[in-house]
């Protein structure tokens with residue numbers, strides 16, 4: 001049975017469970033459940049604190065896990081990213097009150113408050129900056145007002161928390177993060193059960209990103225139409241009963257579907273339909 005670590009709370013938890021459910025796996029019905037066995041799919045899910053997941057996976061007791069890229073880096077555990085999942089996107093940045101410092105080079109002698117001590121200590125060392133780091137569990141934006149630090153380093157999504165605290169980001173982002181699948185560094189990359197799990201999640205990612213597009217067009221316009229809808233490999237072309245017309249079927253990026261439909265219509269295509277993809281294996 002494949003043993004998988006899943007975030008039990010926080011920003012990663014809901015979207016991770018939703019993605020696994022979409023991929024056909026059973027998910028817990030109740031937030032107090034710690035372990036769930038899905039015998040039909042031969043997997044066992046362990047609901048763990050997001051911060052602990054890289055540690056469990058690096059120990060080899062669990063095969064893979066879903067966590068944040070920033071949490072993996074912060075843990076310094078011997079685990080590696082094998083699939084980005086596209087949710088819980090954020091940047092990790094320094095912020096301070098206007099006028100305190102313009103970038104990391106000016107932090108010498110100051111104190112940086114963060115929940116991600118591993119990332120920050122490494123970043124300061126990489127830049128040869130001698131600053132102190134104070135670890136806080138959360139709500140680090142308040143650390144400046146309360147005089148615990150002059151700088152904070154934290155997750156930034158919309159920037160609302162920083163604005164509300166009267167802070168502004170400084171310097172380039174330290175890193176960009178999103179939810180990822182991890183495995184122990186050096187684990188067999190071809191392990192069939194892991195490959196099958198990743199294929200299922202990749203199927204969900206594709207189903208979320210693409211729609212299926214069908215349309216009819218005159219044969220003489222086919223080359224220009226296909227240039228608009230090249231598909232992932234190659235579109236399917238079928239003859240229509242009306243001579244001189246063909247039907248085309250291709251996957252297109254969902255975000256571009258409306259623009260492509262306008263362009264196809266201008267080209268003379270008709271009966272242009274898009275349908276959602278519920279699941280796929282490429």
Ligand SMILES: Nc1ncnc2c1ncn2[C@@H]1O[C@H](COP(=O)(O)OP(=O)(O)OP(=O)(O)O)[C@@H](O)[C@H]1O
Pocket residue numbers: 009010011012050051067068069070071088089090138155156157177178
């Ligand atoms: N506002 C946010 N937007 C996107 N991702 C976020 C946000 N806050 C935290 N994350 C991501 O969630 C992961 C941290 O999860 P964790 O459960 O430790 O914290 P959390 O989601 O902030 O929950 P809480 O602080 O309520 O415990 C990291 O990968 C981080 O980048």
Ligand SMILES: O=P(O)(O)OC[C@H]1O[C@H](OP(=O)(O)OP(=O)(O)O)[C@H](O)[C@@H]1O
Pocket residue numbers: 137138139140141154155156157158159160161162
């Ligand atoms: O840029 P924003 O959209 O405001 O999101 C970023 C904020 O979200 C998280 O806070 P959370 O609500 O998890 O509280 P915490 O700081 O106590 O972890 C994170 O730590 C930031 O404070």
Ligand SMILES: [Mg+2]
Pocket residue numbers: 138
């Ligand atoms: Mg938080």
